[in-house]
Structures are given as structure tokens and as C-alpha cells.
Amino acid sequence: MICMENMGVIKRIKTGIAGLDQLISGGVPVGSQVLIMGSPGAGKTLMSIEMLYHNAKLEVPSTFITTEEMKESIISNVENAFYAFEEFEDILEKNTIQLIHKPIIDDFKSRENFEKFIAEIVEAMNANKSRILVFDSLSSLRTVMPDDRTFTRSAAYMTEVFREASLTTFITMEADPKQDIIRSGIYGTSMFDGLIKLYINKAVGTSQYMIEIPKLRNSAHKLSDVPFQITSKGFDVLAD
Helix, strand or coil, rough: CCEEEEEEEEEEEECCCCCHHHHHCCCCCCCCCCEEEEEECCHHHHHHHHHHHHHHHHCCEEEEECCCCCCHHHHHHHHHCCCCCCCCHHHHHHCCCEECCCCCCHHHHHHHHHHHHHHHHHHHHHHHCEEEEEEEEEHHHHCCCCCCHHHHHHHHHHHHHHCCCCCEEEEEEECCCCCCCCCCCCCCCCCCCCCEEEEEEECCCCCEEEEEEEEEECCCCCCEEEEEEECCCCCEEEEC
16 A cells, blocks of 8 residues: 555645645645755754655555765654654565765765766666655755856755655755745756645744745645644644
């Protein structure tokens, strides 16, 4: 069984996250390239892992590419945050979620080496027949690119390769989601089918996690900011 359903003619992959699927017409359209942008500590990596976890429980294979943190660190963070995810260790052992550390290197200044890097990711995903990919994160790619134009072109090439492979992809990026997202070329292009913004709203004496979905093609979605919580059972998006 696959975590997917028909919404008219649009096939969707459910995130499995309480409240989030309710905000996006039941799930993300299959084959979408979605940018998860957020401030530090807002939960980008944890949200990505949770989506893979819920699909893995339904035998949907996936790949998680980490370009910064080591595998052991991510596993530890997930187990500490989501200690109710009792099947997480078994899922990793069965390779239903394939967790790969692939560091960004200065050689990416060469287009040939960057294309080889992306090809190796696709090859790795083919090994476990992944249907979903998480690339964590795009921010590290920017550090080895000489300028915004080269960075944008590289990101566009990457998303196009994943799109041609019929992968539903979630790409994380660290940024202030309350800034003008059109200012940089990467946000002004059509390379992403969806944008999920996570941030921490800091008011006097309190802080609140917030999620906003300003873009998701082929989907009715709620535009206003919605609060969420991170619990031992995963994200709880307060859609109501």
C-alpha cells in the first residue's frame, strides 16, 4: 500500500503530518519539487524526516540526503524529538528510508563535478527504488557557488533532474521566511512547485512555531500562517 490518493486527476502523496495534509488538499502532488524554507531551529529537517517516516510505514521507499549533519547526528536528533516513532530504527535497518551523508565540496565550482554529484544521488535512489527524496540542504550548496546566478542555475538543474526521475522532492533551505522571497533569483523562478515556510514567531514572553504555504501547484491550500507544535508523536499543525 502506498501513501497516495487520487484528488480528481491529481495523484498525491500524503505527508502523514496531523493538520498539514488538511491544509494542502490532502497531500503533495506526485512529482512535485517543494522547497521547505525556514529559520534555524524551526524544524525543517524534522518535518522532512517525519514525512518519510509515515510513508515508510506504508512501504514507500525514500532517500534522505544530508549535506551537512552526519547520519548519526540526524538519527539521534530524530529519536530524541520523536521518541514515539517506535518503528524508526527498523525502517532504517530495512533501508526503506535510505539515509546518506553526501558533503558539499569546493569542486562544485566545476559544472561537470556538480552534475556527477547529482547523478550519484539518482543512482543511490534507484538502489532502493525511492519514490520520495529529501535534499538537506540547499544552503550548503550556496557556500561553494561563486554567485547567486550560478547557484540558481545549479538549483534549477538539480530540480529538473529530480523532476525527470518522477521523484517527489523536498529541498530544505535555511533563510528568514519573513523576508522578501522574490529578492533572490532562486525564489523568483518556477523551479519549485511548492513552498513551505517555517518560522518561530517571537512575541513578548512567548514563542510560537508557525507554518505558511504560499505556493503549491495543483492544490487548494491555506495561505494564512498556522501555528504548529513539535511533540514526541511528531508535528501537530493546528489547522482548525
